[in-house]
Amino acid sequence: MAIKxxxxxxxxxxxxxxxxxxxxxxxxxxxxxxxxxxxxREPAQIGAEVIANVLLRWNCILQADPVEVAPLYAHKTALALAVCVHRQGFADAQLTDAAVAAIAALNAAVALNDVFHRRRADIEALLRSPAVMPARRPPLAKAHTAWRSGDVVGMQVADRHHAFHVLEVSQGAPIVEFYDIVQAMPLAWQQLQGVNARGGRSEDGSAYLDRYALYGLQQQPDPAHQFRLLASGIAQGPDNAHLARHLGLYAVTDIFRMTRDLLQ
Structure with missing residues (x-):
């Protein structure tokens, strides 16, 4: 019987x-x-876009130092990614190879039960079978978050680290304001003392207050390790007195678009 x-x-x-x-x-x-x-568009084109966006976030696990992320957790992540991507009708040779290697590593470590071990060939066959995109698009999930106002959060984007303060939570999304700091090493709360807010730039070159409704920031702690709690219960965010007020309260975005924007 084929495995699903x-x-x-x-x-x-x-x-x-x-x-x-x-x-x-x-x-x-x-x-x-x-x-x-x-x-x-061809399904392969759509799939390439989907996989690239997903990996912007989950590479924080796949490419992490084994000292920071347990190898078995990384293997489970690789396999789950390949299965979920294939389920939506997409495939990637590198991701599939990583998942097959993950199956071997999980079995070698006896990390899962006998059923997983016995069905190794079936799982590999599923991953290497042609991916068929479902006729219907996935539904829009209800917005929710376990993060709270007063949280200070570190955010990894590729090999750079940023931080923001959660001002409030509105309609399932944290409203955030970034600290004006970025570095190669993970940030600590102590490093943010005295750091001003990061502003946006208007057409005339002036700096304005930049806030975002960051949808998709859900579980805490974050299973992808992209977002890390640095402090909680912090009533005062970064000093933004030097920034001009913008017409809107905040810009609506999500963690994937924000990650792409911070890569630029």
Whole structure:
């Protein structure tokens, strides 16, 4: 009997991790398939966009130092990513190879049960089978977050680290303001003392207050290790007295668009 995607995900015995990955893949697949022009694009093109966006976040696990992220956790992440991506009708040779290697590593460590071990060949066959994109787009998930006002959060983008303060939570999204600091090493709360708010630039070159409703920032702690709690209960965010007030209260974005913007 052929094994199904959900069967494999259940065998990983990592419900929070699977929920986070599946939600991220569905979110990226939805937005890639939403524009009218998506109907004329090849599934492979859509898939390449989806996978690139998902990996902007989950590479924080896949490319992490083994000292920081347990190898078995990284292997479960690689396999769950490949399965969730394949379930949405996409595939990537490098991601599939990483998942197959993860299966071997998990079995060698006897990390999962006998069913997983016995069905190794079936799981590999599923991952290497042609991916078929579902006729329907994934549904839009209800916004929610476990992060709270007063949290100070470190955010990893590739090999750079940023930080922001959560002013409040509105309609399931943290409203955040960034500290004007970025560095190669993870930030600590002590390093943010006295750091001003990072502003945006208007057309005339003046700096204005820059705040975001950051959708998709859900679980705390973050299973992808992209977002890390640096402090909590901090009533006062970064000093923004030097920034001009903008017309809007905040810009609406999500963790994937914000990550791409910070890469520029």
């Amino acid at each position: 995607h959900l069967d494999v995900l259940k065998l990983l015995a990592a419900a929070d991790l699977v929920e986070a990955i599946d939600g991220d893949v569905k979110h990226c697949a939805l937005w890639a398939r939403l524009p009218p022009e998506a109907a004329t």
